[in-house]
Amino acid sequence: MKKWFSICVTISVYLGCCSYSKAQTVQGTPVKLHEQNTMSVLWFQKSGEAKALYYQGYNLGKLRLDEYLSKKKNRTNLKPAIVLDIDETILDNSPYLASYAVSGNGNPFDWSKWFDRAEDKPLPGALEFLNYADSKGIEIYYITNRFEAQKKATINNLQKVGAPQADGEHVLLLQPGEKGKESRRKYVAKTHDIVLLFGDNLGDFSEFEGLSVTERIKKTEKYKDSWGSKFIMLPNPMYGDWEEAIYNYDYRKRDEEKVKLRKEILETR
Structure with a gap:
């Protein structure tokens, strides 16, 4: 019984680590503003x-x-x-x-x-x-x-x-x-x-x-x-001043910060 419990714990920890690693990979994916411009x-x-x-x-x-x-x-x-x-x-x-x-x-x-x-x-x-x-x-x-x-x-x-x-x-x-x-x-x-x-x-x-x-x-x-x-x-x-105004005309901001500002200014229900 202890052996099986130990195996289950090991599997759970492994899956948890995999999930965490996957989440980190998704969160850590570099923001690609060029791709966001595709639809425009x-x-x-x-x-x-x-x-x-x-x-x-x-x-x-x-x-x-x-x-x-x-x-x-x-x-x-x-x-x-x-x-x-x-x-x-x-x-x-x-x-x-x-x-x-x-x-x-x-x-x-x-x-x-x-x-x-x-x-x-x-x-x-x-x-x-x-x-x-x-x-x-x-x-x-x-x-x-x-x-x-x-x-x-x-x-x-x-x-x-x-x-x-x-x-x-x-x-x-x-x-x-x-x-x-x-x-x-x-x-x-x-x-x-x-x-x-x-x-x-x-x-x-x-x-x-x-x-x-x-x-x-x-x-x-x-x-x-x-x-x-x-x-x-x-x-x-x-592109245009409409976008730069969102960044307070500071286009040197990091892409992650630009994405954050874009989302913050959106009007939702």
Whole structure:
């Protein structure tokens, strides 16, 4: 009897150790934020809904541009212009993000080598709208937070896909010491009447830089009449200030802490 009891205890301890070891392995599995982005990238690349939103945004932009041109005499004498972001507004970087969702290797936000390839494809409706605006004599300014060192590759990519007015004068990149895009928008506004702004991030519009999650939502409500009027927002669930605001704009946080903050901010029943 004692022998059997001893055997049972040994088996129980062994199973318990196995279970504990298994639990530790599961808990200790490295967090892979790239894999968590899989659904966002899939939606962006493969959903008809994403493409519909781009067409909708650019169709709406054309309507608003036509309205402006029909009432031009009632506005300033400054030359009309439109301002657009580039990444996920005109050019599609999702294959780059998809590669990290698949491999899980490296830092997905070190864009330099990808930009240098200048292989981004245009997003739905973008070129049609840009060429229409160009045909109407509208100045087009591409304001992006790509670094100045990437200017040549950026202009090359825009020209390769057929984007009009893609030159050194109209492609304005992030300058050393600059935060956000507001100074470049003001630079354009000195000599132009900015009719429309396009972007996939609230930072592509005025007064949204560096705001908390709650403040971003409140400010969005403040400008509710501008969305679809002067501001055209395009979809990007893959990355952006909306995520960085969750981390208080500290992207150096450990991945485990980012996951914790993501879950804490979710609203549940």
